[in-house]
Amino acid sequence: METVRPKGERGSVYYFFVNRTSGKGRSVEVWNEIEKILKEKNVQYQAVTTDTKEEALEILKELLCTKQAIQAIVALGGDGTIHSIMNELIGSSVPFSVIPTGSGNDYARARGISKDYRKEIEKLLLNEQKKIDLLEVGNRHCMTVVGIGFDGKVADEANKMKWKRWLGGTAYFFTILKVLLTYKPSEIKLKLNDEERLFKKVWLIAIANHAYYGGGIKICPIAKSNDGKLDICVIHSLPKWRLLFILARVFSGKHVSMKGVEYHQVEKIEVESDEPLFVTADGEMMGQTPTTVSIKKEAFHVMN
Structure with a gap:
Protein backbone atom coordinates (compact mmCIF):
# COMPACT_ATOMS: atom_id res chain seq x y z
CA MET A 1 0.00 0.00 0.00
CA GLU A 2 1.63 3.23 -1.16
CA THR A 3 1.23 6.76 0.06
CA VAL A 4 -0.81 8.83 -2.37
CA ARG A 5 -0.22 12.59 -2.31
CA PRO A 6 -3.17 14.90 -3.06
CA LYS A 7 -3.28 16.23 -6.62
CA GLY A 8 -5.71 18.61 -8.30
CA GLU A 9 -9.42 19.04 -7.60
CA ARG A 10 -11.94 16.29 -7.04
CA GLY A 11 -15.29 15.71 -5.37
CA SER A 12 -15.96 15.59 -1.67
CA VAL A 13 -13.67 12.87 -0.31
CA TYR A 14 -12.97 11.13 3.00
CA TYR A 15 -9.22 11.14 3.57
CA PHE A 16 -7.94 8.29 5.74
CA PHE A 17 -4.50 8.81 7.29
CA VAL A 18 -3.06 5.42 8.14
CA ASN A 19 -0.01 5.19 10.43
CA ARG A 20 1.72 1.92 9.48
CA THR A 21 3.66 1.74 12.74
CA SER A 22 0.78 2.45 15.13
CA GLY A 23 -0.58 -0.33 17.32
CA LYS A 24 1.98 -2.98 16.25
CA GLY A 25 0.89 -2.59 12.64
CA ARG A 26 -2.79 -2.91 13.47
CA SER A 27 -3.60 0.27 11.52
CA VAL A 28 -2.81 -1.39 8.20
CA GLU A 29 -4.83 -4.51 9.08
CA VAL A 30 -7.83 -2.40 10.09
CA TRP A 31 -7.52 -0.19 7.03
CA ASN A 32 -7.63 -3.21 4.71
CA GLU A 33 -10.99 -4.16 6.22
CA ILE A 34 -12.30 -0.59 6.21
CA GLU A 35 -11.42 -0.20 2.55
CA LYS A 36 -13.64 -3.17 1.71
CA ILE A 37 -16.54 -1.51 3.54
CA LEU A 38 -16.01 1.80 1.75
CA LYS A 39 -15.99 0.06 -1.63
CA GLU A 40 -19.17 -1.82 -0.75
CA LYS A 41 -20.87 1.49 0.03
CA ASN A 42 -19.41 3.34 -2.98
CA VAL A 43 -17.85 5.98 -0.74
CA GLN A 44 -15.34 8.40 -2.23
CA TYR A 45 -12.14 8.04 -0.25
CA GLN A 46 -8.38 8.42 -0.43
CA ALA A 47 -5.83 6.54 1.69
CA VAL A 48 -2.72 8.36 2.90
CA THR A 49 -0.37 5.79 4.43
CA THR A 50 2.77 6.92 6.24
CA ASP A 51 5.47 5.64 8.58
CA THR A 52 5.91 8.83 10.61
CA LYS A 53 3.84 11.69 11.99
CA GLU A 54 6.11 14.12 10.16
CA GLU A 55 5.32 12.53 6.81
CA ALA A 56 1.59 12.61 7.57
CA LEU A 57 1.75 16.31 8.45
CA GLU A 58 3.63 17.17 5.27
CA ILE A 59 0.94 15.51 3.17
CA LEU A 60 -1.89 17.05 5.20
CA LYS A 61 -0.42 20.53 4.72
CA GLU A 62 -0.33 19.95 0.96
CA LEU A 63 -3.92 18.73 1.02
CA LEU A 64 -5.21 21.74 2.97
CA CYS A 65 -3.50 24.11 0.53
CA THR A 66 -5.49 22.68 -2.38
CA LYS A 67 -9.09 23.57 -3.18
CA GLN A 68 -10.34 20.05 -2.80
CA ALA A 69 -13.66 19.37 -1.11
CA ILE A 70 -12.81 17.34 1.99
CA GLN A 71 -15.64 15.46 3.66
CA ALA A 72 -13.48 14.58 6.67
CA ILE A 73 -9.98 13.71 7.78
CA VAL A 74 -9.95 10.32 9.51
CA ALA A 75 -6.89 9.11 11.42
CA LEU A 76 -6.06 5.45 12.00
CA GLY A 77 -3.55 5.56 14.82
CA GLY A 78 -3.04 6.49 18.44
CA ASP A 79 -3.13 9.69 20.48
CA GLY A 80 0.22 10.92 19.12
CA THR A 81 -1.06 10.73 15.54
CA ILE A 82 -4.30 12.41 16.56
CA HIS A 83 -2.46 15.20 18.40
CA SER A 84 -0.31 16.04 15.37
CA ILE A 85 -3.15 16.01 12.83
CA MET A 86 -5.47 18.01 15.10
CA ASN A 87 -2.89 20.78 15.50
CA GLU A 88 -2.57 21.03 11.73
CA LEU A 89 -6.36 21.24 11.27
CA ILE A 90 -6.82 24.06 13.81
CA GLY A 91 -8.43 27.07 12.15
CA SER A 92 -10.01 25.08 9.32
CA SER A 93 -13.61 23.90 9.09
CA VAL A 94 -12.55 20.40 7.99
CA PRO A 95 -14.07 17.85 10.41
CA PHE A 96 -11.95 15.19 12.05
CA SER A 97 -12.55 11.64 13.19
CA VAL A 98 -10.50 8.70 14.38
CA ILE A 99 -10.45 4.92 14.18
CA PRO A 100 -8.43 3.89 17.28
CA THR A 101 -5.49 1.59 16.53
CA GLY A 102 -2.81 2.93 18.89
CA SER A 103 -1.51 1.82 22.28
CA GLY A 104 -3.34 4.38 24.43
CA ASN A 105 -6.44 5.54 22.51
CA ASP A 106 -7.51 7.92 25.28
CA TYR A 107 -9.24 10.39 22.97
CA ALA A 108 -11.32 7.60 21.42
CA ARG A 109 -12.07 6.13 24.85
CA ALA A 110 -13.32 9.45 26.19
CA ARG A 111 -15.56 10.04 23.19
CA GLY A 112 -17.01 6.54 23.15
CA ILE A 113 -15.34 5.56 19.89
CA SER A 114 -14.97 1.79 19.87
CA LYS A 115 -12.57 -0.52 18.06
CA ASP A 116 -15.54 -1.92 16.13
CA TYR A 117 -14.48 -0.23 12.91
CA ARG A 118 -17.59 -1.29 10.95
CA LYS A 119 -19.80 0.38 13.54
CA GLU A 120 -17.61 3.49 13.57
CA ILE A 121 -17.61 3.76 9.76
CA GLU A 122 -21.43 3.59 9.81
CA LYS A 123 -21.45 6.48 12.31
CA LEU A 124 -18.90 8.41 10.28
CA LEU A 125 -20.98 8.20 7.10
CA LEU A 126 -23.91 9.87 8.87
CA ASN A 127 -21.85 13.07 8.59
CA GLU A 128 -23.01 14.39 11.96
CA GLN A 129 -20.65 17.16 12.99
CA LYS A 130 -20.15 18.94 16.30
CA LYS A 131 -17.68 21.37 17.81
CA ILE A 132 -15.55 20.56 20.85
CA ASP A 133 -13.30 22.56 23.16
CA LEU A 134 -9.52 22.27 23.08
CA LEU A 135 -6.78 22.96 25.59
CA GLU A 136 -4.36 25.69 24.52
CA VAL A 137 -0.76 25.32 25.73
CA GLY A 138 1.43 28.09 24.37
CA ASN A 139 1.09 27.89 20.59
Missing part, protein backbone atom coordinates in the same frame (compact mmCIF):
# COMPACT_ATOMS: atom_id res chain seq x y z
CA ARG A 140 -0.04 24.25 20.66
CA HIS A 141 -3.35 22.58 21.35
CA CYS A 142 -4.36 19.39 23.13
CA MET A 143 -7.48 17.24 22.95
CA THR A 144 -7.25 15.16 26.13
CA VAL A 145 -5.04 15.96 29.15
CA VAL A 146 -2.02 18.11 30.00
CA GLY A 147 0.13 16.33 32.60
CA ILE A 148 2.64 18.15 34.80
CA GLY A 149 5.03 16.72 37.37
CA PHE A 150 5.00 13.00 38.16
CA ASP A 151 2.67 12.15 35.28
CA GLY A 152 4.71 14.30 32.91
CA LYS A 153 7.82 12.36 33.91
CA VAL A 154 5.96 9.06 33.50
CA ALA A 155 4.85 10.06 29.98
CA ASP A 156 8.41 11.07 29.09
CA GLU A 157 9.81 7.75 30.33
CA ALA A 158 7.01 5.76 28.65
CA ASN A 159 7.71 7.46 25.32
CA LYS A 160 11.34 6.33 25.60
CA MET A 161 10.31 2.76 26.38
CA LYS A 162 11.43 0.43 23.64
CA TRP A 163 8.48 -1.89 24.09
CA LYS A 164 5.73 0.74 24.54
CA ARG A 165 3.79 -0.08 21.41
CA TRP A 166 3.79 -3.79 22.32
CA LEU A 167 2.70 -3.27 25.95
CA GLY A 168 0.01 -0.63 25.32
CA GLY A 169 -1.48 0.81 28.51
CA THR A 170 0.56 -1.64 30.57
CA ALA A 171 3.65 0.39 29.65
CA TYR A 172 2.36 3.24 31.79
CA PHE A 173 1.81 0.95 34.77
CA PHE A 174 5.39 -0.29 34.72
CA THR A 175 6.71 3.22 34.14
CA ILE A 176 4.71 4.57 37.09
CA LEU A 177 6.45 2.08 39.39
CA LYS A 178 9.87 2.94 37.95
CA VAL A 179 9.44 6.72 38.29
CA LEU A 180 7.92 6.41 41.76
CA LEU A 181 11.17 5.01 43.15
CA THR A 182 13.12 8.23 42.64
CA TYR A 183 10.59 11.03 42.01
CA LYS A 184 10.41 13.90 44.52
CA PRO A 185 7.36 16.20 44.81
CA SER A 186 7.68 19.94 44.13
CA GLU A 187 6.43 23.25 45.44
CA ILE A 188 3.97 24.72 42.96
CA LYS A 189 2.28 28.08 42.56
CA LEU A 190 -1.00 27.88 40.68
CA LYS A 191 -3.15 30.69 39.38
CA LEU A 192 -6.64 29.25 38.95
CA ASN A 193 -8.47 31.90 36.91
CA ASP A 194 -7.58 34.91 39.11
CA GLU A 195 -6.95 33.05 42.39
CA GLU A 196 -3.35 32.31 43.37
CA ARG A 197 -2.62 29.20 45.42
CA LEU A 198 0.61 27.76 46.78
CA PHE A 199 0.84 23.97 47.03
CA LYS A 200 3.64 22.07 48.75
CA LYS A 201 4.79 18.55 47.96
CA VAL A 202 2.88 18.38 44.67
CA TRP A 203 3.10 15.02 42.94
CA LEU A 204 1.10 15.83 39.84
CA ILE A 205 -1.23 18.28 38.15
CA ALA A 206 -3.59 17.03 35.44
CA ILE A 207 -5.44 19.58 33.31
CA ALA A 208 -8.18 17.88 31.36
CA ASN A 209 -10.56 18.39 28.44
CA HIS A 210 -11.45 14.68 28.40
CA ALA A 211 -11.41 12.23 31.29
CA TYR A 212 -8.60 9.85 30.31
CA TYR A 213 -4.86 9.76 29.77
CA GLY A 214 -2.01 7.24 30.04
CA GLY A 215 -3.90 4.42 28.33
CA GLY A 216 -7.13 4.47 30.36
CA ILE A 217 -6.30 6.37 33.57
CA LYS A 218 -9.49 8.24 34.51
CA ILE A 219 -7.69 11.21 36.03
CA CYS A 220 -10.50 13.80 35.70
CA PRO A 221 -13.65 11.70 35.68
CA ILE A 222 -16.20 14.48 35.00
CA ALA A 223 -14.20 16.32 32.33
CA LYS A 224 -16.23 17.14 29.20
CA SER A 225 -15.08 18.69 25.96
CA ASN A 226 -18.19 20.85 25.50
CA ASP A 227 -18.53 22.65 28.86
CA GLY A 228 -16.00 25.46 28.32
CA LYS A 229 -13.99 24.43 31.38
CA LEU A 230 -10.65 22.93 32.32
CA ASP A 231 -10.86 20.14 34.88
CA ILE A 232 -7.89 20.29 37.26
CA CYS A 233 -6.70 17.43 39.49
CA VAL A 234 -3.90 18.25 41.94
CA ILE A 235 -2.37 15.49 44.09
CA HIS A 236 -0.21 16.92 46.86
CA SER A 237 0.98 16.83 50.50
CA LEU A 238 1.21 13.05 50.69
CA PRO A 239 3.95 10.59 51.58
CA LYS A 240 4.89 8.19 48.82
CA TRP A 241 3.11 5.23 50.39
CA ARG A 242 -0.21 7.13 50.43
CA LEU A 243 0.27 8.12 46.81
CA LEU A 244 0.23 4.42 45.97
CA PHE A 245 -3.29 4.11 47.39
CA ILE A 246 -4.46 7.02 45.24
CA LEU A 247 -2.81 5.61 42.12
CA ALA A 248 -4.56 2.31 42.75
CA ARG A 249 -7.94 4.08 42.47
CA VAL A 250 -7.10 6.57 39.74
CA PHE A 251 -7.80 4.05 36.94
CA SER A 252 -11.46 3.98 37.98
CA GLY A 253 -11.73 7.69 38.74
CA LYS A 254 -12.54 7.05 42.39
CA HIS A 255 -9.58 9.02 43.72
CA VAL A 256 -11.07 12.53 43.62
CA SER A 257 -12.63 12.34 47.10
CA MET A 258 -9.46 11.05 48.77
CA LYS A 259 -7.28 13.08 51.11
CA GLY A 260 -4.52 14.89 49.24
CA VAL A 261 -6.56 15.28 46.03
CA GLU A 262 -8.05 18.62 44.97
CA TYR A 263 -10.36 19.02 42.01
CA HIS A 264 -11.16 22.33 40.32
CA GLN A 265 -12.92 23.60 37.21
CA VAL A 266 -11.56 26.81 35.68
CA GLU A 267 -11.03 28.47 32.31
CA LYS A 268 -7.34 29.20 32.72
CA ILE A 269 -4.45 27.97 34.85
CA GLU A 270 -0.89 29.24 35.24
CA VAL A 271 1.71 26.88 36.70
CA GLU A 272 5.05 27.84 38.26
CA SER A 273 7.34 25.40 40.08
CA ASP A 274 10.44 25.60 42.25
CA GLU A 275 12.27 23.62 39.56
CA PRO A 276 11.38 22.86 35.91
CA LEU A 277 8.86 20.04 35.52
CA PHE A 278 7.94 18.07 32.41
CA VAL A 279 4.75 19.16 30.64
CA THR A 280 3.00 16.68 28.35
CA ALA A 281 -0.18 16.93 26.29
CA ASP A 282 -1.94 13.98 24.66
CA GLY A 283 1.12 12.00 25.82
CA GLU A 284 3.47 14.21 23.76
CA MET A 285 6.24 16.32 25.30
CA MET A 286 5.36 20.03 25.35
CA GLY A 287 8.28 21.45 27.31
CA GLN A 288 8.67 22.37 30.97
CA THR A 289 7.16 24.68 33.55
CA PRO A 290 6.36 27.53 33.87
CA THR A 291 3.37 27.11 31.58
CA THR A 292 -0.13 28.45 31.00
CA VAL A 293 -3.11 26.37 29.88
CA SER A 294 -6.45 27.84 28.82
CA ILE A 295 -9.66 26.56 27.29
CA LYS A 296 -10.46 27.31 23.67
CA LYS A 297 -14.21 26.90 23.38
CA GLU A 298 -15.81 25.14 20.40
CA ALA A 299 -12.51 25.34 18.55
CA PHE A 300 -12.52 22.07 16.64
CA HIS A 301 -14.88 20.25 14.27
CA VAL A 302 -15.34 16.53 14.85
CA MET A 303 -17.51 13.82 13.34
CA ASN A 304 -18.25 11.93 16.56
Whole structure:
Protein backbone atom coordinates (compact mmCIF):
# COMPACT_ATOMS: atom_id res chain seq x y z
CA MET A 1 0.00 0.00 0.00
CA GLU A 2 1.63 3.23 -1.16
CA THR A 3 1.23 6.76 0.06
CA VAL A 4 -0.81 8.83 -2.37
CA ARG A 5 -0.22 12.59 -2.31
CA PRO A 6 -3.17 14.90 -3.06
CA LYS A 7 -3.28 16.23 -6.62
CA GLY A 8 -5.71 18.61 -8.30
CA GLU A 9 -9.42 19.04 -7.60
CA ARG A 10 -11.94 16.29 -7.04
CA GLY A 11 -15.29 15.71 -5.37
CA SER A 12 -15.96 15.59 -1.67
CA VAL A 13 -13.67 12.87 -0.31
CA TYR A 14 -12.97 11.13 3.00
CA TYR A 15 -9.22 11.14 3.57
CA PHE A 16 -7.94 8.29 5.74
CA PHE A 17 -4.50 8.81 7.29
CA VAL A 18 -3.06 5.42 8.14
CA ASN A 19 -0.01 5.19 10.43
CA ARG A 20 1.72 1.92 9.48
CA THR A 21 3.66 1.74 12.74
CA SER A 22 0.78 2.45 15.13
CA GLY A 23 -0.58 -0.33 17.32
CA LYS A 24 1.98 -2.98 16.25
CA GLY A 25 0.89 -2.59 12.64
CA ARG A 26 -2.79 -2.91 13.47
CA SER A 27 -3.60 0.27 11.52
CA VAL A 28 -2.81 -1.39 8.20
CA GLU A 29 -4.83 -4.51 9.08
CA VAL A 30 -7.83 -2.40 10.09
CA TRP A 31 -7.52 -0.19 7.03
CA ASN A 32 -7.63 -3.21 4.71
CA GLU A 33 -10.99 -4.16 6.22
CA ILE A 34 -12.30 -0.59 6.21
CA GLU A 35 -11.42 -0.20 2.55
CA LYS A 36 -13.64 -3.17 1.71
CA ILE A 37 -16.54 -1.51 3.54
CA LEU A 38 -16.01 1.80 1.75
CA LYS A 39 -15.99 0.06 -1.63
CA GLU A 40 -19.17 -1.82 -0.75
CA LYS A 41 -20.87 1.49 0.03
CA ASN A 42 -19.41 3.34 -2.98
CA VAL A 43 -17.85 5.98 -0.74
CA GLN A 44 -15.34 8.40 -2.23
CA TYR A 45 -12.14 8.04 -0.25
CA GLN A 46 -8.38 8.42 -0.43
CA ALA A 47 -5.83 6.54 1.69
CA VAL A 48 -2.72 8.36 2.90
CA THR A 49 -0.37 5.79 4.43
CA THR A 50 2.77 6.92 6.24
CA ASP A 51 5.47 5.64 8.58
CA THR A 52 5.91 8.83 10.61
CA LYS A 53 3.84 11.69 11.99
CA GLU A 54 6.11 14.12 10.16
CA GLU A 55 5.32 12.53 6.81
CA ALA A 56 1.59 12.61 7.57
CA LEU A 57 1.75 16.31 8.45
CA GLU A 58 3.63 17.17 5.27
CA ILE A 59 0.94 15.51 3.17
CA LEU A 60 -1.89 17.05 5.20
CA LYS A 61 -0.42 20.53 4.72
CA GLU A 62 -0.33 19.95 0.96
CA LEU A 63 -3.92 18.73 1.02
CA LEU A 64 -5.21 21.74 2.97
CA CYS A 65 -3.50 24.11 0.53
CA THR A 66 -5.49 22.68 -2.38
CA LYS A 67 -9.09 23.57 -3.18
CA GLN A 68 -10.34 20.05 -2.80
CA ALA A 69 -13.66 19.37 -1.11
CA ILE A 70 -12.81 17.34 1.99
CA GLN A 71 -15.64 15.46 3.66
CA ALA A 72 -13.48 14.58 6.67
CA ILE A 73 -9.98 13.71 7.78
CA VAL A 74 -9.95 10.32 9.51
CA ALA A 75 -6.89 9.11 11.42
CA LEU A 76 -6.06 5.45 12.00
CA GLY A 77 -3.55 5.56 14.82
CA GLY A 78 -3.04 6.49 18.44
CA ASP A 79 -3.13 9.69 20.48
CA GLY A 80 0.22 10.92 19.12
CA THR A 81 -1.06 10.73 15.54
CA ILE A 82 -4.30 12.41 16.56
CA HIS A 83 -2.46 15.20 18.40
CA SER A 84 -0.31 16.04 15.37
CA ILE A 85 -3.15 16.01 12.83
CA MET A 86 -5.47 18.01 15.10
CA ASN A 87 -2.89 20.78 15.50
CA GLU A 88 -2.57 21.03 11.73
CA LEU A 89 -6.36 21.24 11.27
CA ILE A 90 -6.82 24.06 13.81
CA GLY A 91 -8.43 27.07 12.15
CA SER A 92 -10.01 25.08 9.32
CA SER A 93 -13.61 23.90 9.09
CA VAL A 94 -12.55 20.40 7.99
CA PRO A 95 -14.07 17.85 10.41
CA PHE A 96 -11.95 15.19 12.05
CA SER A 97 -12.55 11.64 13.19
CA VAL A 98 -10.50 8.70 14.38
CA ILE A 99 -10.45 4.92 14.18
CA PRO A 100 -8.43 3.89 17.28
CA THR A 101 -5.49 1.59 16.53
CA GLY A 102 -2.81 2.93 18.89
CA SER A 103 -1.51 1.82 22.28
CA GLY A 104 -3.34 4.38 24.43
CA ASN A 105 -6.44 5.54 22.51
CA ASP A 106 -7.51 7.92 25.28
CA TYR A 107 -9.24 10.39 22.97
CA ALA A 108 -11.32 7.60 21.42
CA ARG A 109 -12.07 6.13 24.85
CA ALA A 110 -13.32 9.45 26.19
CA ARG A 111 -15.56 10.04 23.19
CA GLY A 112 -17.01 6.54 23.15
CA ILE A 113 -15.34 5.56 19.89
CA SER A 114 -14.97 1.79 19.87
CA LYS A 115 -12.57 -0.52 18.06
CA ASP A 116 -15.54 -1.92 16.13
CA TYR A 117 -14.48 -0.23 12.91
CA ARG A 118 -17.59 -1.29 10.95
CA LYS A 119 -19.80 0.38 13.54
CA GLU A 120 -17.61 3.49 13.57
CA ILE A 121 -17.61 3.76 9.76
CA GLU A 122 -21.43 3.59 9.81
CA LYS A 123 -21.45 6.48 12.31
CA LEU A 124 -18.90 8.41 10.28
CA LEU A 125 -20.98 8.20 7.10
CA LEU A 126 -23.91 9.87 8.87
CA ASN A 127 -21.85 13.07 8.59
CA GLU A 128 -23.01 14.39 11.96
CA GLN A 129 -20.65 17.16 12.99
CA LYS A 130 -20.15 18.94 16.30
CA LYS A 131 -17.68 21.37 17.81
CA ILE A 132 -15.55 20.56 20.85
CA ASP A 133 -13.30 22.56 23.16
CA LEU A 134 -9.52 22.27 23.08
CA LEU A 135 -6.78 22.96 25.59
CA GLU A 136 -4.36 25.69 24.52
CA VAL A 137 -0.76 25.32 25.73
CA GLY A 138 1.43 28.09 24.37
CA ASN A 139 1.09 27.89 20.59
CA ARG A 140 -0.04 24.25 20.66
CA HIS A 141 -3.35 22.58 21.35
CA CYS A 142 -4.36 19.39 23.13
CA MET A 143 -7.48 17.24 22.95
CA THR A 144 -7.25 15.16 26.13
CA VAL A 145 -5.04 15.96 29.15
CA VAL A 146 -2.02 18.11 30.00
CA GLY A 147 0.13 16.33 32.60
CA ILE A 148 2.64 18.15 34.80
CA GLY A 149 5.03 16.72 37.37
CA PHE A 150 5.00 13.00 38.16
CA ASP A 151 2.67 12.15 35.28
CA GLY A 152 4.71 14.30 32.91
CA LYS A 153 7.82 12.36 33.91
CA VAL A 154 5.96 9.06 33.50
CA ALA A 155 4.85 10.06 29.98
CA ASP A 156 8.41 11.07 29.09
CA GLU A 157 9.81 7.75 30.33
CA ALA A 158 7.01 5.76 28.65
CA ASN A 159 7.71 7.46 25.32
CA LYS A 160 11.34 6.33 25.60
CA MET A 161 10.31 2.76 26.38
CA LYS A 162 11.43 0.43 23.64
CA TRP A 163 8.48 -1.89 24.09
CA LYS A 164 5.73 0.74 24.54
CA ARG A 165 3.79 -0.08 21.41
CA TRP A 166 3.79 -3.79 22.32
CA LEU A 167 2.70 -3.27 25.95
CA GLY A 168 0.01 -0.63 25.32
CA GLY A 169 -1.48 0.81 28.51
CA THR A 170 0.56 -1.64 30.57
CA ALA A 171 3.65 0.39 29.65
CA TYR A 172 2.36 3.24 31.79
CA PHE A 173 1.81 0.95 34.77
CA PHE A 174 5.39 -0.29 34.72
CA THR A 175 6.71 3.22 34.14
CA ILE A 176 4.71 4.57 37.09
CA LEU A 177 6.45 2.08 39.39
CA LYS A 178 9.87 2.94 37.95
CA VAL A 179 9.44 6.72 38.29
CA LEU A 180 7.92 6.41 41.76
CA LEU A 181 11.17 5.01 43.15
CA THR A 182 13.12 8.23 42.64
CA TYR A 183 10.59 11.03 42.01
CA LYS A 184 10.41 13.90 44.52
CA PRO A 185 7.36 16.20 44.81
CA SER A 186 7.68 19.94 44.13
CA GLU A 187 6.43 23.25 45.44
CA ILE A 188 3.97 24.72 42.96
CA LYS A 189 2.28 28.08 42.56
CA LEU A 190 -1.00 27.88 40.68
CA LYS A 191 -3.15 30.69 39.38
CA LEU A 192 -6.64 29.25 38.95
CA ASN A 193 -8.47 31.90 36.91
CA ASP A 194 -7.58 34.91 39.11
CA GLU A 195 -6.95 33.05 42.39
CA GLU A 196 -3.35 32.31 43.37
CA ARG A 197 -2.62 29.20 45.42
CA LEU A 198 0.61 27.76 46.78
CA PHE A 199 0.84 23.97 47.03
CA LYS A 200 3.64 22.07 48.75
CA LYS A 201 4.79 18.55 47.96
CA VAL A 202 2.88 18.38 44.67
CA TRP A 203 3.10 15.02 42.94
CA LEU A 204 1.10 15.83 39.84
CA ILE A 205 -1.23 18.28 38.15
CA ALA A 206 -3.59 17.03 35.44
CA ILE A 207 -5.44 19.58 33.31
CA ALA A 208 -8.18 17.88 31.36
CA ASN A 209 -10.56 18.39 28.44
CA HIS A 210 -11.45 14.68 28.40
CA ALA A 211 -11.41 12.23 31.29
CA TYR A 212 -8.60 9.85 30.31
CA TYR A 213 -4.86 9.76 29.77
CA GLY A 214 -2.01 7.24 30.04
CA GLY A 215 -3.90 4.42 28.33
CA GLY A 216 -7.13 4.47 30.36
CA ILE A 217 -6.30 6.37 33.57
CA LYS A 218 -9.49 8.24 34.51
CA ILE A 219 -7.69 11.21 36.03
CA CYS A 220 -10.50 13.80 35.70
CA PRO A 221 -13.65 11.70 35.68
CA ILE A 222 -16.20 14.48 35.00
CA ALA A 223 -14.20 16.32 32.33
CA LYS A 224 -16.23 17.14 29.20
CA SER A 225 -15.08 18.69 25.96
CA ASN A 226 -18.19 20.85 25.50
CA ASP A 227 -18.53 22.65 28.86
CA GLY A 228 -16.00 25.46 28.32
CA LYS A 229 -13.99 24.43 31.38
CA LEU A 230 -10.65 22.93 32.32
CA ASP A 231 -10.86 20.14 34.88
CA ILE A 232 -7.89 20.29 37.26
CA CYS A 233 -6.70 17.43 39.49
CA VAL A 234 -3.90 18.25 41.94
CA ILE A 235 -2.37 15.49 44.09
CA HIS A 236 -0.21 16.92 46.86
CA SER A 237 0.98 16.83 50.50
CA LEU A 238 1.21 13.05 50.69
CA PRO A 239 3.95 10.59 51.58
CA LYS A 240 4.89 8.19 48.82
CA TRP A 241 3.11 5.23 50.39
CA ARG A 242 -0.21 7.13 50.43
CA LEU A 243 0.27 8.12 46.81
CA LEU A 244 0.23 4.42 45.97
CA PHE A 245 -3.29 4.11 47.39
CA ILE A 246 -4.46 7.02 45.24
CA LEU A 247 -2.81 5.61 42.12
CA ALA A 248 -4.56 2.31 42.75
CA ARG A 249 -7.94 4.08 42.47
CA VAL A 250 -7.10 6.57 39.74
CA PHE A 251 -7.80 4.05 36.94
CA SER A 252 -11.46 3.98 37.98
CA GLY A 253 -11.73 7.69 38.74
CA LYS A 254 -12.54 7.05 42.39
CA HIS A 255 -9.58 9.02 43.72
CA VAL A 256 -11.07 12.53 43.62
CA SER A 257 -12.63 12.34 47.10
CA MET A 258 -9.46 11.05 48.77
CA LYS A 259 -7.28 13.08 51.11
CA GLY A 260 -4.52 14.89 49.24
CA VAL A 261 -6.56 15.28 46.03
CA GLU A 262 -8.05 18.62 44.97
CA TYR A 263 -10.36 19.02 42.01
CA HIS A 264 -11.16 22.33 40.32
CA GLN A 265 -12.92 23.60 37.21
CA VAL A 266 -11.56 26.81 35.68
CA GLU A 267 -11.03 28.47 32.31
CA LYS A 268 -7.34 29.20 32.72
CA ILE A 269 -4.45 27.97 34.85
CA GLU A 270 -0.89 29.24 35.24
CA VAL A 271 1.71 26.88 36.70
CA GLU A 272 5.05 27.84 38.26
CA SER A 273 7.34 25.40 40.08
CA ASP A 274 10.44 25.60 42.25
CA GLU A 275 12.27 23.62 39.56
CA PRO A 276 11.38 22.86 35.91
CA LEU A 277 8.86 20.04 35.52
CA PHE A 278 7.94 18.07 32.41
CA VAL A 279 4.75 19.16 30.64
CA THR A 280 3.00 16.68 28.35
CA ALA A 281 -0.18 16.93 26.29
CA ASP A 282 -1.94 13.98 24.66
CA GLY A 283 1.12 12.00 25.82
CA GLU A 284 3.47 14.21 23.76
CA MET A 285 6.24 16.32 25.30
CA MET A 286 5.36 20.03 25.35
CA GLY A 287 8.28 21.45 27.31
CA GLN A 288 8.67 22.37 30.97
CA THR A 289 7.16 24.68 33.55
CA PRO A 290 6.36 27.53 33.87
CA THR A 291 3.37 27.11 31.58
CA THR A 292 -0.13 28.45 31.00
CA VAL A 293 -3.11 26.37 29.88
CA SER A 294 -6.45 27.84 28.82
CA ILE A 295 -9.66 26.56 27.29
CA LYS A 296 -10.46 27.31 23.67
CA LYS A 297 -14.21 26.90 23.38
CA GLU A 298 -15.81 25.14 20.40
CA ALA A 299 -12.51 25.34 18.55
CA PHE A 300 -12.52 22.07 16.64
CA HIS A 301 -14.88 20.25 14.27
CA VAL A 302 -15.34 16.53 14.85
CA MET A 303 -17.51 13.82 13.34
CA ASN A 304 -18.25 11.93 16.56
